[in-house]
Every structure is written in structure tokens, then in C-alpha cells.
Amino acid sequence: MIKECMNPEVYVVAPQETIARARNLMLKHGIGRLVVIEDDEPIGIVTKEDIAKRLSQAEPIWRRRPIDDVPVRIVMTENPLTIPHETSAAEAAEMMLENGISSMLVVKEDDGKRKLVGIVTKQDLIRHYSKKTYDTKVAEIMETDIVTVNRHHTIDHVLCEMEEKSVGTVVVMDEENPIGLISSDSIVFADFLHRDSPEKEVKMARKDSTGGRRSYRYVREVPLVAEDIMAPIDKTITSDALAVDAAKMMVSMKTKSLLVIDDTLVGIVESDGILKDIVKKDAIRR
Numbered sequence: 150m151i152k153e154c155m156n157p158e159v160y161v162v163a164p165q166e167t168i169a170r171a172r173n174l175m176l177k178h179g180i181g182r183l184v185v186i187e188d189d190e191p192i193g194i195v196t197k198e199d200i201a202k203r204l205s206q207a208e209p210i211w212r213r214r215p216i217d218d219v220p221v222r223i224v225m226t227e228n229p230l231t232i233p234h235e236t237s238a239a240e241a242a243e244m245m246l247e248n249g250i251s252s253m254l255v256v257k258e259d260d261g262k263r264k265l266v267g268i269v270t271k272q273d274l275i276r277h278y279s280k281k282t283y284d285t286k287v288a289e290i291m292e293t294d295i296v297t298v299n300r301h302h303t304i305d306h307v308l309c310e311m312e313e314k315s316v317g318t319v320v321v322m323d324e325e326n327p328i329g330l331i332s333s334d335s336i337v338f339a340d341f342l343h344r345d346s347p348e349k350e351v352k353m354a355r356k357d358s359t360g361g362r363r364s365y366r367y368v369r370e371v372p373l374v375a376e377d378i379m380a381p382i383d384k385t386i387t388s389d390a391l392a393v394d395a396a397k398m399m400v401s402m403k404t405k406s407l408l409v410i411d412d413t414l415v416g417i418v419e420s421d422g423i424l425k426d427i428v429k430k431d432a433i434r435r
Contacts, residue, residue, distance in 0.1 A: 151241050152234040154277040155255045155267035161186045162195065164222035171195050171221050181334070182252050184268065185225045191254055191265060193225035198251065198317060200224060201308070201333040231256045234266055238277050239431030241269055242424040251420070271420040272405070278423050279396035283430060287395050288388040290426050291409045291416035297322045298331070300376040307331055307375050318406040320417070321379045327414050329379030330406055336378065385410045386418070396423055 162171050162183040171183055175197060185193035202224070231254045232241055241253060255267040297320045298307050310319055311331075321329035385408045386395050395407050395418045409416035 150234070151232060151236045151238060151255055151269050152267075154238060154273045155234070155269040156273060157267040159184050159254075159265065159268050162221055163187065164192065164225065165220050167217055168195075168200055168219045168221060168224060169217045172200060181272075182268070182270070183221075184229070184254065184265075185221055191229060193222075193227045194229045194252060194254075195221050195225040196251060197333040199226065201336045202312065226250070229254050231263070232269070233257070237431070238274055239428050242274050242427040245271060245274075246421060246424055246428070271424060272400075272403075274427060275396050275420060275423050276400050278427055279393055279400050281393055281430075283391070283393055283426070285392040285426050285430075286388065287386055287390045287392055287409055287418060288416070290392050290395075290422035291388065291418050292422060293416045295320055295414065295417050297327075298375050299323075300328060300374065300379075302375045304336075304373050304375070304378065308336065318417070318419070320408065320414070321375045325413075327382060327408060327410075329376065329381050330404075330408070331375060331379050332405060335380055380404075382408060387411055388415055392418075392423065392426060399423075 160174060160178055160180055160183050162174060162185055164185050164187055174183060175181060182194055182196040184191050185195055229252075230244065230248060230250065232244065234255050234257045236255075244253065245251065252268055252270040254265055255269055256263040257266045258264075296310055296314045296316050296318075298310055300321050300323050307319060311317070318330055318332045320327050321331060383402060384398055386398060388409050388411050399405070399407050399418070405420050407418040408414060409418060
């Protein structure tokens with residue numbers, strides 16, 4: 150039941166508060182979403198993905214309205230779905246997949262009224278799955294259509310790829326080798342969001358001039374690129390490993406994606422692959 154794997158702690162934000170405030174709350178509490186409350190009623194949910202989508206517009210990041218000025222109401226998902234606390238994990242997984250969402254509010258009837266008692270996320274369902282003894286192999290749940298970017302690609306290029314391909318994670322490559330992952334976490338929690346432009350300072354050395362004058366260093370500003378905000382690849386898994394082991398790794402690493410490498414990159418395990426197997430296993434039992 151969902152009541153056994155949901156999170157009873159619900160962090161909230163007001164619709165008129167800024168995206169910057171929402172981002173700071175997520176960072177402070179290590180969470181990926183906030184419930185938007187107005188007049189003591191939940192009217193929406195704002196997630197890291199919502200903020201990342203706000204940034205993936207056509208114009209460069211530094212030409213957009215600063216996140217300090219954008220209210221949560223503009224980017225939140227309105228009328229969040231709710232589920233009774235007696236709902237099964239498989240039903241919750243199916244609802245998330247059907248509606249393309251990553252969380253739902255959990256409610257309980259109390260004196261004829263629905264009371265908010267928690268929130269359930271994809272990560273909660275992955276944790277639930279990791280405790281099972283299923284024999285599903287990673288190859289059965291992994292995605293093989295992987296979106297990649299070069300380590301030198303700009304942040305704007307990465308954002309456009311994520312938006313156009315409708316993915317939450319891209320793999321950063323150095324020629325043929327995967328070296329990192331960029332997700333909505335990488336983007337939303339990156340320092341460049343509060344800068345006038347997404348640039349970094351690089352110290353450059355001038356060549357010695359004629360006449361024996363000493364060389365010196367100067368600072369040059371260059372655009373931030375994929376390798377500047379990526380999360381280095383810590384662990385990977387093979388396609389013949391158990392899917393529950395992949396889930397355990399994802400829980401311990403607090404990640405939504407896990408690369409599958411059999412000598413070369415062959416796939417990626419995502420949250421939806423695990424949720425689909427939860428639904429499949431429930432259908433088999435019926």
C-alpha cells in the first residue's frame with residue numbers, strides 16, 4: 150500500500166513566492182518537489198523538472214527573466230492528482246505513467262473531508278521495488294535510445310536537447326566514452342542560475358614577448374559547458390544484472406538514472422522502466 154512507502158513530510162510553498170525561493174527550499178531539504186498551497190488548499194506542485202523546462206526556452210539563459218522575479222504560479226502544475234492512502238503501489242505507478250507525472254498527493258478521508266497525509270514519488274516506488282525478489286533483468290527494463298551530448302556543448306544546447314527529446318537525463322560523452330550525466334538536478338541546482346550570464350573565468354597565460362619581457366596571466370570569461378555541471382559517473386551496471394539490484398543502486402546513490410555498460414554503453418535504467426515492471430508484476434499476479 151502507498152501508505153507504507155509514501156513520505157509523510159510535505160514541504161510547501163506559496164504561489165506568489167519566486168522560483169528562486171522554491172529552488173532554495175529544494176536544495177535545503179534535499180527534495181525534488183514542493184506542494185503549492187493557497188488558503189490551506191493544495192493548488193499545484195512545482196518540481197525541478199518544471200523549473201528546468203522554464204529554462205529550456207529558445208533564447209539564451211542570460212536573456213530570460215531572472216528566476217528571482219518569476220513566481221511559482223507560472224511554472225507549477227495545477228490541480229495535482231491525489232490518491233487514497235490505501236492505493237496499491239502498482240496503481241500509483243500506473244497513474245504516474247499514464248499521466249506523465251513524477252509524484253502524487255496522498256489523501257485520507259477524515260470526517261467526510263479529504264486530508265493531505267503525504268506525498269509519493271517515483272523514487273519512493275523505486276525504493277519499494279528494490280526490496281522485492283523479482284528476477285527481471287536490467288536488459289528488460291533499460292532504455293536503449295540514449296540522448297547524448299559532447300562535454301564541450303553549451304548549457305543552452307543541453308537544455309534544448311532535453312526539451313526537444315523530452316528526456317530528463319542526458320549522457321555526457323568524451324568521444325566514445327560516457328563521462329557524466331546531466332539531469333534536471335544538475336541544471337536547477339547549478340550556480341549559474343543567479344549569474345548575469347552562464348560563464349566561467351579561466352586563467353590564460355600569454356606567451357613570452359620579444360625582448361625578454363616576462364609572460365603574465367590574464368582572466369578570460371568563457372561559456373559554461375556540459376562538463377561544468379555534469380555529475381561524474383560513479384557506478385554502472387551490466388545488462389544481465391537484476392533490475393532490483395539496479396533499483397538498490399539508484400536508491401543508495403539518490404539518482405534517477407543508471408548507465409548500463411557491457412564493455413560499451415548499451416542502455417540506461419530510468420525511473421519509468423522500473424515503474425513499468427511494477428505494473429507488469431502486479432498484472433501477472435492477478
